[in-house]
Amino acid sequence: MKDLLAKFETKRPEIVFEWKDAETEAEGWVVINSLRGGAAGGGTRMRKGLDKREVESLAKTMEVKFTVSGPAIGGAKSGINFDPADPRKKGVLERWYKAVFPLLKNYYGTGGDLNVDEIHEVIPITEEYGLWHPQEGVVNGHFQATEPQKINKIGQLRQGVSKVIEDANYSPSLSRKYNVADMITGYGVAEAVRHYYQIWGGELKGKRAIIQGWGNVGAAAAYYLASEGVQIVGIIDRAGGLINPEGFAFEEIKDLFLNRRGNTLYAENLLSFEDTNARIWDLESEIFIPAAASRLVTKEQVERMRQHGLEVISSGANVPFQDPEIFFGPTGEFADQHVSVIPDFIANCGMARVFAYLMEQDVEITDEAIFTDISRTIGQALEKTHARHPEKTEIAKTSFEIALSQLL
Numbered sequence: 001m002k003d004l005l006a007k008f009e010t011k012r013p014e015i016v017f018e019w020k021d022a023e024t025e026a027e028g029w030v031v032i033n034s035l036r037g038g039a040a041g042g043g044t045r046m047r048k049g050l051d052k053r054e055v056e057s058l059a060k061t062m063e064v065k066f067t068v069s070g071p072a073i074g075g076a077k078s079g080i081n082f083d084p085a086d087p088r089k090k091g092v093l094e095r096w097y098k099a100v101f102p103l104l105k106n107y108y109g110t111g112g113d114l115n116v117d118e119i120h121e122v123i124p125i126t127e128e129y130g131l132w133h134p135q136e137g138v139v140n141g142h143f144q145a146t147e148p149q150k151i152n153k154i155g156q157l158r159q160g161v162s163k164v165i166e167d168a169n170y171s172p173s174l175s176r177k178y179n180v181a182d183m184i185t186g187y188g189v190a191e192a193v194r195h196y197y198q199i200w201g202g203e204l205k206g207k208r209a210i211i212q213g214w215g216n217v218g219a220a221a222a223y224y225l226a227s228e229g230v231q232i233v234g235i236i237d238r239a240g241g242l243i244n245p246e247g248f249a250f251e252e253i254k255d256l257f258l259n260r261r262g263n264t265l266y267a268e269n270l271l272s273f274e275d276t277n278a279r280i281w282d283l284e285s286e287i288f289i290p291a292a293a294s295r296l297v298t299k300e301q302v303e304r305m306r307q308h309g310l311e312v313i314s315s316g317a318n319v320p321f322q323d324p325e326i327f328f329g330p331t332g333e334f335a336d337q338h339v340s341v342i343p344d345f346i347a348n349c350g351m352a353r354v355f356a357y358l359m360e361q362d363v364e365i366t367d368e369a370i371f372t373d374i375s376r377t378i379g380q381a382l383e384k385t386h387a388r389h390p391e392k393t394e395i396a397k398t399s400f401e402i403a404l405s406q407l408l
Helices: 002-010 052-069 089-106 119-128 136-143 145-162 181-202 216-226 250-258 273-282 299-307 329-339 352-360 367-388 396-405
Strands: 015-020 027-032 044-047 074-081 208-212 231-237 240-249 285-291 312-314 339-342
Touching: 002 396, 015 052, 015 089, 015 273, 027 052, 027 089, 052 074, 052 352, 052 367, 052 396, 074 089, 089 119, 089 231, 119 145, 119 181, 136 145, 136 231, 145 181, 145 352, 181 216, 181 285, 181 339, 181 352, 181 367, 208 216, 216 285, 231 273, 231 285, 231 396, 240 250, 240 273, 273 299, 285 352, 329 339, 329 396, 339 396, 352 396, 367 396
Parallel strands: 044 074, 208 231, 208 285, 285 312, 312 339
Antiparallel strands: 015 027, 027 074, 231 240
16 A cells, blocks of 8 residues: 555646746645546645645645545645735735636636635636636536536536525524535534444444534534534634533534634633643543644644544544655554544545536435435445455555555
8 A cells, every 4th residue: 555655646746837926925836636537626725834745745635535526537736825814815816716717717626725715715706707617627628518518517516516505404503504615524524423433333422522623624523523412522723722521512512613703713711722732632532523724633642632532533634644745654654553544535525525416417406415425425435445444443544545546
């Protein structure tokens, strides 16, 4: 497996597009690992300090993810090195999408990602430039759709991704009008945990969880886990954190979700980040959801959680472990050898799978159909892993072997 990974990691990306903004210090990259199947897909992220290496690693992660979510296309990613809190952000994004428009029209499909919102930023800006949808490049490049087929697929994408959730089973508040794109990745991360206990054995209800990150993915995963009876005992976010060894009640988690300020945790009794970081890794817990930025989770944190009962990690963040390697460095390998690690390309494939589902012909566009499809896709991927390797360790390693056998 390591030889396969090394071969995949070191293979040069097929296309690297580099951009320097004329009006600000912003710089950006589109990395297309390959045009497998005639197209490539991957979201757009923005953060200060981002570099080309990060974008390349995420593009390769996307390629692996598509072996689970479909369609059978190459992996790509867009990354912009710029502070998303800067008031000039909108102008930067407008100039960025104008520059990459030819790629998006012909063979590259994108969406939201870290600090870039699918519904409020990606779709409106790209529409202004004449793109039918941010996934149009996949429809054109991979499906090579006829005009009627293209109208059908794009119509389904426009309707489904932005769809307001109307089913109370999937939304924390029907009056707030959350979209599918707001909730689906976190839902998948939570469903990965539920499927894990169904397949490998164990009762989900009553388990305790630590959540890292309180953006769309972390907060939604916590909400769905709490709705299944999981006790959220600790939350750590860049703004601070909360700790309750007895577990927060479902209504408390729901309120914390609804009371977010932007994409950050807010509570009157918020602990400092430093205090939370010193204490949270020693809480008794069975579930860990890393759902903040990439490469944050250290070996020490994994070991401390393991000593306090950790059973399963469901990766909400792409490349969550603090390793220089793209996929499987010492920290990730240590975690995989000692606890059950559900890798990012399975656990957080929700949005990629939504795009793939909506590009199929004449699909049902209801909350239940979309969310059930995500759950089924993740469950099937974990069942394949279990069939090959029923032990509770080296789940990530086995999952990578299955994925890489399709790519190399």
